[in-house]
Amino acid sequence: MLDRYWHGPTSRISPEAPVPIVKIEESEERPGGAGNVALNIAALSGCSSLIGLTGQDEAAQILKNRLTHQGVKCDFVELAGCTTITKLRVLSRHQQLIRLDFEDGFLNDESACQQLLTKYQNQLEKHDVIIFSDYQKGTLQNLPKLISLAKAQGKKVIIDPKGHDFSHYQGATLLTPNLSEFEAIVGHCENDQQLVKKAEQLRKSLQLSALLITRSEKGMTLIQKDQAAIHLPTRARDIYDVTGAGDTVIATLAAAIAAGDDLLEATKLANLAASVVVGKMGTACITVHELRNAMRQLSDIEQGIITEQRLITVVSDAKAHGEKVIMTNGCFDILHAGHVTYLEQAKSLGDRLIVAVNDDASVKRIKGAERPVNTMNRRMQVLAGLSCVDWVVPFYEDTPTRLICDVSPSVLVKGGDNNPDDIPGGDCVKQQGGEVLVMEYVDNCSTTGLIRSIRSADGSVEDKIK
Numbered sequence: 001m002l003d004r005y006w007h008g009p010t011s012r013i014s015p016e017a018p019v020p021i022v023k024i025e026e027s028e029e030r031p032g033g034a035g036n037v038a039l040n041i042a043a044l045s046g047c048s049s050l051i052g053l054t055g056q057d058e059a060a061q062i063l064k065n066r067l068t069h070q071g072v073k074c075d076f077v078e079l080a081g082c083t084t085i086t087k088l089r090v091l092s093r094h095q096q097l098i099r100l101d102f103e104d105g106f107l108n109d110e111s112a113c114q115q116l117l118t119k120y121q122n123q124l125e126k127h128d129v130i131i132f133s134d135y136q137k138g139t140l141q142n143l144p145k146l147i148s149l150a151k152a153q154g155k156k157v158i159i160d161p162k163g164h165d166f167s168h169y170q171g172a173t174l175l176t177p178n179l180s181e182f183e184a185i186v187g188h189c190e191n192d193q194q195l196v197k198k199a200e201q202l203r204k205s206l207q208l209s210a211l212l213i214t215r216s217e218k219g220m221t222l223i224q225k226d227q228a229a230i231h232l233p234t235r236a237r238d239i240y241d242v243t244g245a246g247d248t249v250i251a252t253l254a255a256a257i258a259a260g261d262d263l264l265e266a267t268k269l270a271n272l273a274a275s276v277v278v279g280k281m282g283t284a285c286i287t288v289h290e291l292r293n294a295m296r297q298l299s300d301i302e303q304g305i306i307t308e309q310r311l312i313t314v315v316s317d318a319k320a321h322g323e324k325v326i327m328t329n330g331c332f333d334i335l336h337a338g339h340v341t342y343l344e345q346a347k348s349l350g351d352r353l354i355v356a357v358n359d360d361a362s363v364k365r366i367k368g369a370e371r372p373v374n375t376m377n378r379r380m381q382v383l384a385g386l387s388c389v390d391w392v393v394p395f396y397e398d399t400p401t402r403l404i405c406d407v408s409p410s411v412l413v414k415g416g417d418n419n420p421d422d423i424p425g426g427d428c429v430k431q432q433g434g435e436v437l438v439m440e441y442v443d444n445c446s447t448t449g450l451i452r453s454i455r456s457a458d459g460s461v462e463d464k465i466k
Helices: 034-043 058-069 110-124 143-152 179-186 192-206 245-258 263-277 288-298 308-320 337-347 360-367 376-384 401-407 426-431 447-455 461-465
Strands: 002-007 010-013 020-022 026-031 049-055 073-079 086-092 095-102 129-133 156-160 210-214 220-224 230-232 325-330 352-358 391-395 411-415 435-439
Touching: 002 058, 020 086, 026 034, 026 058, 034 049, 034 058, 034 129, 034 245, 049 058, 049 110, 058 073, 073 110, 110 143, 129 143, 129 245, 143 156, 156 245, 179 192, 179 210, 192 210, 192 220, 210 245, 210 263, 220 263, 230 263, 245 263, 263 288, 288 308, 308 325, 308 352, 308 391, 308 401, 325 337, 325 401, 337 352, 337 435, 352 360, 352 376, 352 401, 376 391, 391 401, 401 426, 411 426, 426 435
Parallel strands: 002 086, 049 073, 129 156, 325 352, 325 411, 352 391, 411 435
Antiparallel strands: 002 026, 010 020, 086 095, 210 220, 220 230
16 A cells, blocks of 8 residues: 655635645655555564555555665565555644545455465565455455465464454464454453453464454553463553554564564564554654664663673663763672772763673683682672672673674773773774773772782681671
């Protein structure tokens, strides 16, 4: 479908009828329907291919150009004598005044169905998740066969349903009806308990793995096989336009599942994505950056012990928001006042502080067989408890050069008598526009000194520490 928007001011009523006169000053064209789903997937860095029916007309060419430009691979069946479905909306002062639909539909066209099936079979093995956006225009007349082919190849099948008969969706992985579509099938639901009961009955009868019901201001309800129902509250803030919100939900679900998320995590992302897209006008997409932004606003950024892969992601987010990231590293075997003062000074140089910690084996190689006194996990737990430390990450080499180069902090900090030119990872930081700084140690504070002091008294080091 092609969505057209005509914008203009209105200041008077027509003398011909009690309707406003709109002086059109701007027009735009966007892919709608399944095209909007494909665009949302592409905007989330997914690889999306779009198969569907169009006419052989200008609207079809505009659709293909817009989609291809945004990274969607188009494989249309173009039918002579048919009109590409087009929806024209007239807006004034950000309000929709009227919508005009131009369409013939593609029902009972066996040749078109066969061409569509051939294209589908050619594309099927190249993709992990298959989405069927059902608008009841005739494209999905052979849907049971399309589902069967996908399931035979182990593909996840997600369907955005329509109509009063869901039987042809049988065997899909996930169905995503809105509440009105769901109640058109099962009847009105008086409360959540009744909704869950009817949803589970529908899931079983259609042999679905899961059912996701979108419920407008009440959020979403996820029904999965052999699991308790999950009710997710709406995250919407300022609702501007709900057009295309369902497209964003199913696109985010598919992209997350294809990326390896389980269904619950994918649903949480989709719920959050919907809250962003309803704040936009018309059919619109959500980007990875916008989704991460929404996640940051929803809750405080995660802190504490973190994996290297996750660290690179949160650092990228922090930089995207203009935050200055500081990084340091060390053994931190017995945390003392000198360490705390040094780390607080490091944090004062920017917004986020990363502490990279040597694993136990590398500490032994560097400090000797009797070290470390505390295991890596214990050392990281203590560091993560400091208010000045944002992220603690382990590394397993003798130096953190590779890790520092991958993270690319704004500032790399070391303490003591280090030469800035010899600090591991320093060259990478400088090459990427960052700084390398050396800070003074606090006098008479060191782990080695503490251990020496303990050893000078009776008993073992471990006994004294306990």
